[in-house]
Amino acid sequence: MAAPMSASRFLELLAAEGLTVVEVGNWENHNRNQMGPFGPLHGVMIHHTVTKGTASTVAIVRDGYEGLPGPLCHGMIAKDGRVHLVGWGRANHAGLGDPDVLAAVIAERRPPADDEATVDGNRHFYGFECENLGDGSDPWPEAQIEAIVRVIAALCRHHGWSARSALRHLDWQPGKVDPRGPGMDWDAVLNRVTKRLSGKPPAPLPAPARPVVDLSKLVAAARSNPKAAGTPVTYGGVRTVEAALVDAGLLAKSLLDGHFGTATVTAYAKWQRSKAGGGYTGADADGIPGSDSLKKLGAKYGFDVVA
Template sequence: MSRMPGAVWRPVVNFHPSGVREHRGAVLHVQDGNNSPYGWFNNHASQSSSDFWVSKTGVIEQYVNTGVDYAWAQAAGNPYYASIETEGHPDEPLTAAQIEGVAKIYSWGHTEFSWPLIVVDSTTKHGLTYHGVGGSAWGGHPGCPGDLRKPQRAAIIARATELATPASNRHVSVAHLVAAMKADSAGAQGHVTYKTEGLILEDALYREDLLTRYWVDGSLGSKARDAYKAWQRSKAGGAYTGDDADGYPGIKSLTRLAARHNFIAIP
């Protein structure tokens, strides 16, 4: 039985036992409603269900033994892809908590079934796809999960990749960040010095609500420095001031950020 740790286990009657043929990845869905769909999925008359549901607050419910039995979510795609239902409507974006919840599911699936950490728009390729791409063969839901949620799969995969990568493999150097902030801000728009480390830092600042997703690009210009300054002044635990809150990372403030976002700070 493949049950995800941390998910609320709520088995339903609507599923196909031992029907999974291949572990291709997962399909993102939108509920087009609010509150847990458990009652609907546990009703024979509905003829529908999903592997998982993620609430707007990040609660994860699991309804079938993923990878063994399949849910009734995307018709012809059911034997090949797990399904992830998300609370809300197609004209609403996923909340930050939902992105985190879906990423946790996908990271688990990557470890459990080798789902590749990529976004795909396909009914046959391995990765994170979406319901509407399947057309009539997948039930005819072209608007699922919605134009706002489809592109958020990139953020889901980015976070799932982070969750699936041990912190020991994610080192961020204070010296590199300071050098990058100076070089990138002095260079042309989009200048990149240390992209991998820059992306790790920017993603952490984004998840602290200090930097918008648009600026998570690996280029540590003025936006990244301002965001880090805000981290130093208000969230780093020391309420730094003066030269200690100039936006350039120090080992103490970066270590605090690293502890919250699965990377290791080094001098």
């Protein structure tokens, strides 16, 4: 049993375990605490998202959807191994589960088959969603598996728990199947956590490659897309920029489509006018990306810029 730590301590633990962490918006204060208590905590629960695409997955787990408000977890582990923090406190990830499973997690032994749904899991577990289609065929890259191992190890190390304090959603709630798919061997994951906890943390993971946005191609899209018929996608880097604008709260996630249309121009102009974007005014904040404002956006939201 453990009391919740601070958001800053949570971030420190993940970084100390060598993970690449992406902070999304106001994650430290984004929660469902008004719906009930968070804690005492007994373990770490791993899920899959049934989604494709990191940016859209982050948006879903942060904001939720009709009938299930976000955050839907504390962190989302992407296929490249990055951990996107979307909430801290009570999150809508576990729902009701089996009291016998909870007792097994507390005792740090293998959980029995779950056949009840009467205990509030959102109160008692850290929750991590993992980017995966969940169809049983979508593979789990090694970078993602290693990040899952390190996330579990970081929290178990802090609380003095063993690897048996980690469980899958399918262990907790009847009818759930996550996580599953090629490369997801749960016993192997727990064995790796146990091995990691038995020694000193290894060196940090190599940083995943950052997306690269070509300024000239982006400008061409920004000038041509708004007047084009339909919503053509003329440059793939537009999606990277739109995802950053979504994270900045300047563009609706439903408009993250790779088309640099009028809504994206308007959102980018807001970024240019913002203090973080350079505080531009007049013609310098026309929504057509410039080198300085784009580099500032990339530095804050995780992409590089080439001319």
